[in-house]
Amino acid sequence: MTDTPMLRWPLWPFSVLYGAVVWLRSALYAKGILKCRRLNTPVISVGNLTVGGTGKTPMVIWLAERFLAEGKRVGILSRGYKGDGATSDEIELMKFRLNNRVIFGVGKDRYQQGRKLEQQGVDILLLDDGYQHLQLARDANILLLDGSRRLKHEWVLPAGELREPISSTLRADMIVITRRSEHSAVEARDAHTHNIFYSQTQLLGFRDLERPEEERFLTEIGPGPFFAFCGIGNPHAFLHDLSRWHLPICGHEFFRDHHRYGQIDANHLQMEARKKGAASLVTTEKDWINLRPLGKLPMRVYVVVIALTVRSESEFWSCLERKLKTPGVSA
Numbered sequence: 001m002t003d004t005p006m007l008r009w010p011l012w013p014f015s016v017l018y019g020a021v022v023w024l025r026s027a028l029y030a031k032g033i034l035k036c037r038r039l040n041t042p043v044i045s046v047g048n049l050t051v052g053g054t055g056k057t058p059m060v061i062w063l064a065e066r067f068l069a070e071g072k073r074v075g076i077l078s079r080g081y082k083g084d085g086a087t088s089d090e091i092e093l094m095k096f097r098l099n100n101r102v103i104f105g106v107g108k109d110r111y112q113q114g115r116k117l118e119q120q121g122v123d124i125l126l127l128d129d130g131y132q133h134l135q136l137a138r139d140a141n142i143l144l145l146d147g148s149r150r151l152k153h154e155w156v157l158p159a160g161e162l163r164e165p166i167s168s169t170l171r172a173d174m175i176v177i178t179r180r181s182e183h184s185a186v187e188a189r190d191a192h193t194h195n196i197f198y199s200q201t202q203l204l205g206f207r208d209l210e211r212p213e214e215e216r217f218l219t220e221i222g223p224g225p226f227f228a229f230c231g232i233g234n235p236h237a238f239l240h241d242l243s244r245w246h247l248p249i250c251g252h253e254f255f256r257d258h259h260r261y262g263q264i265d266a267n268h269l270q271m272e273a274r275k276k277g278a279a280s281l282v283t284t285e286k287d288w289i290n291l292r293p294l295g296k297l298p299m300r301v302y303v304v305v306i307a308l309t310v311r312s313e314s315e316f317w318s319c320l321e322r323k324l325k326t327p328g329v330s331a
Contacts (some may be wrong), residue, residue: 010090011159019156029134037275038137039114041075042324045138046219047131049151049168050161053233053257054144055178056309057090058201060128061097062255063092064318068095068101075117077136078128080106084259090128096212097285108135131171132163140323143172147179147198148237153284173323179237195319197198199312203245206282209291209301218245221302225250225281227273231259231290238284241306251276260290270299 044063046254048054063075080088086106103120105113111131114125116186127136147153156162169175174195176224205215225248230238235254242249254270255265273281281301283291288303310316 005014008155009158010153015155015157015159018158019165020083022156022168024132024165026168029266034134036111036137037111039111039118039125041114041118041122042115042140043077043127043136044124044140044142044320044324045127045130045133045136046142046144047127047129047133048144048146048156049164049166050146050149051138051163051233052146052149052156052161054146054201054238055308056076056129056144057093058306059142059144059176060126061094062308062310063126064094064098064234068098073104073121073237075109075114075120075122075125075128076102076128077105077113077117077130079108079110079133081129092289093285097288101291103277109149110234131168137328140320141171142192143169143175144178145169145175146234146237146312147177148240148242148284150232162261174316174319176316179309189306197316200309200311201241201306202309203241203306206302207288207305209288209303210276211243212303213304216302218247222279224248224279225277226279226280227253227267227269227276228282229253230284230287231255231257231261232284233257238304242282242304247282249282250278258290259287259328261287261294263294266297270297273299 029036034243046056046059048056060076067074075233076094078091080086080091080142082088091104091106103122105117107113110127117125126137127133130136130138143164148172151166154160154162156165174197177196177198179200206221207219227320228239228242228249229252232238239249251272253269269281281299283301283303285303285305
C-alpha cells in the first residue's frame with residue numbers, strides 16, 4: 001500500500017485484479033466450492049479489512065479475559081505474523097497480559113493447530129487475525145473497523161489499504177468500530193445494519209521498560225514532556241490516544257509495523273528525544289516486546305498499558321452468546 005497519490009494510479013490495475021481474485025475466492029467459499037474445515041470446539045474469529053492496526057490484539061485479550069473469568073479453558077490460534085514461526089511480538093504480548101493462562105496454536109494451518117489444542121483440552125478458540133482465513137470455519141465472525149479512517153472509497157491493495165472490498169463486511173456477524181465510543185457515520189452501515197458496536201482504548205497506566213512488573217499512574221511518571229515512538233500498524237492512532245490522555249508530547253518517531261529495535265535505533269531515539277527536550281520516551285506494549293532484547297536503555301522508557309472498552313457491553317456478549325448457540329452458521 002502506498003501513501004503517495006502519484007503512485008496510486010499506476011497501481012490501480014493491480015488493485016482491480018487483486019480485488020477480483022479476493023472476491024472470487026470469497027464467493028467460492030460461500031458457495032461451498034472451496035471447502036472450509038470445522039473444529040469440534042467453538043471458534044470466534046477476530047479480524048479486520050485493512051493492513052493497518054485496528055486493535056485486534058486488545059480485542060483478543062479482552063475476549064480471553066472474559067472467558068477465563070467464566071472458568072473456560074481458552075486457546076488462541078495465530079499465524080504468528082512477522083514472527084520466527086513459533087511466536088511473534090503480538091503473541092508474546094498476549095502471553096504476558098494473559099499471564100500464560102491460555103494456550104497457543106501458532107502456524108499457517110490454523111485447523112491443524114486447533115486440532116492440537118483440542119487434544120490438550122479447550123472450551124473456546126479465538127482465531128487471531130482470522131477474517132481472511134476462510135479455510136477454517138468459525139462460529140462467530142467479529143470484524144474490527146477503525147472509526148478514525150474513512151474506508152468507503154478506499155482502494156484494495158496494492159494501491160490502497162484494504163485487504164478486501166468494503167462489501168466484505170457482509171460476512172461479519174458482529175462489527176466493532178474501534179477508537180469510537182459513540183455512534184458515528186460508519187461506511188459499513190451501507191452493507192450491514194445490525195450488530196454494530198463501538199469501542200475505545202482505555203489507559204490503565206504505564207510500565208517502566210526496566211521494571212515491567214510495576215504499573216504506574218499518569219501522575220507517577222513525571223510531567224514530561226515525552227518523546228513518543230512506535231512500530232505498529234496505525235501509529236497516528238497512538239499519538240491521538242496520547243493526546244486524549246493529556247500526555248505532553250514534544251516529538252515522535254515512527255517505524256515499520258513489527259519493527260525489531262537494535263542499538264542504532266536506541267541511540268537515534270535518545271538523540272532525537274534530547275533535541276526535542278524530552279524527559280523520557282513513551283511507547284506501546286508491542287514495541288516493548290521488540291525492545292526487550294536491548295535490555296537497559298540510556299533514557300527512561302515508559303510503556304503505555306491499555307485495555308479495550310466496548311459500549312453496550314452486555315448487548316455485545318448477549319449477541320455473541322446467541323451466535324455460539326447457533327453452531328455452523330458462520331463460514
